[in-house]
Amino acid sequence: MYSSITCKIGTSSMNQPITAHLCYLLTAACFLLICEGANIKIINGHDVIPHSRPYIALIETLKENKKSVCAGSLIKPDWVLTAAHCKLIANITTVTLGAHSMTQNEFEKQKMQVIRLFPYGTYNRTVKQNDIQLLQLSKKATLGDAVNTIPLPETFEDIPEGTxxxxxxxxxxxxxxxxxxxxxxxxxxxxxxxxxxxxxxxxxxxxxxxxxxxxxxxxxxxxxxxxxxxxxxxxxxxxxxxxxxxxxxxxxxxxxxxxxxKYVLWINNIINNEIDSWGKEI
The missing domain is CATH 2.40.10.10 (Trypsin-like serine proteases)
Structure with missing residues (x-):
């Protein structure tokens, strides 16, 4: 976790530590200005090294000139895992892999359509349960340093507090x-x-x-x-x-x-065409 914040003072290129009082004020300002928006970035985070998280998928849906943004994880060359509460539309929603910048023309980017959506069958938006969804892409990604899959967990023990x-x-x-x-x-x-x-x-x-x-x-x-x-x-x-x-x-x-x-079995069965999103055998 981050114990301090640094900033550039004046026109100097040297990073100077912020005092505890000023740090508090800046954090409070961030809280007031950033957190009230409808779609907000990671709070008090930092830029990752470009393309160092090759499994991250940028998910965008443009409907009636309004764009919504979610994120997801590439788990197979043509499958992305995300949240069921993301309101996505097959053949309209796009996934961009290998992106660091959302707007720049990066060589590493691979963009494709979502052709099928598999929200977990008993997802309940009201009570927030089973909030998980699989997306099938229109083609397989070309894997490499900037675009790659993240493995699903193989063990399911409780993660210790404080991890x-x-x-x-x-x-x-x-x-x-x-x-x-x-x-x-x-x-x-x-x-x-x-x-x-x-x-x-x-x-x-x-x-x-x-x-x-x-x-x-x-x-x-x-x-x-x-x-x-x-x-x-x-x-x-x-x-x-x-x-x-x-x-x-x-x-x-x-x-x-x-x-x-439970979810890992469901994911594998969907990908292997063994069950539909409701858990019914095909």
């Missing part, structure tokens, strides 16, 4: 403009009992969910990061589902659909 994990994604700023580059921050796994207490008046936290604590510098995901991966000790553990509004609120938690054995 530091990565959250990554795109979104829009408070002005309504897209964050042009891929952002990432570090957060820690929150004890399930604490997460259940946090959400007891709104949602039921189930065994198929995993929670993270908003970081000490208010590191958090927000709506523009829907479907983005939670990676702990380099293992893909969850899909970003929902969190507290305003984003980055201290002492709150963010909730992911945990990649339990």
């Amino acid at each position: 530091v994990c990565r959250i990554t994604g795109w979104g829009t700023t408070e002005s309504g403009n897209h964050s042009d580059t891929l952002k990432e921050a570090h957060v820690a796994i929150l004890k399930k009992k604490k997460c259940i207490r946090d959400w007891r008046h709104k949602y039921l936290i189930t065994a198929d969910m995993i929670c993270t604590n908003v970081g000490s510098d208010r590191q958090d995901t927000c709506k523009g990061d829907s479907g983005s991966p939670l990676v702990c000790d380099d293992v893909f553990r969850g899909v970003n589902s929902f969190g507290y509004v305003p984003c980055g609120t201290p002492e709150t938690s963010n909730v992911f659909t945990q990649l339990t054995q």
Whole structure:
């Protein structure tokens, strides 16, 4: 996790540490300006090294001149895993792989259409359960350094409280403009009992969910990061589902659909054409 923030002072190119008081003020300003928007980038994160997260998928849907953005993870050359609450449309939604900048013409980018959607059959938007969705792409990606798959977990033990994990994604700023580059921050796994207490008046936290604590510098995901991966000790553990509004609120938690054995079996069966999205054998 990040213990300090640095900035450039005046016209000097030398990075200077911000005092604790100024850091607090800047963090508060970030909270007030960024978190109130509808689709927000990773809160208090940093740019990743370009193309260092080759499994990240930028998911965009343009409908009636309105663009929505989600993120996802490439798990097979022609399959992306994301959240079911992302409102996507087959043959209209596009996936861009190998992107660092959302707008620049990068050589590494591969863009394709989503041809089939497989939301988990018992996904419930009202109670936020089973918030997971598979996307089949129009063609297989060419794999390499900038575009590659992330393996699904092979073990399903509980992740210990305090384990530091990565959250990554795109979104829009408070002005309504897209964050042009891929952002990432570090957060820690929150004890399930604490997460259940946090959400007891709104949602039921189930065994198929995993929670993270908003970081000490208010590191958090927000709506523009829907479907983005939670990676702990380099293992893909969850899909970003929902969190507290305003984003980055201290002492709150963010909730992911945990990649339990149930979901991994469902994913493999869909890809292998053994069941449909409802779990019915084909």
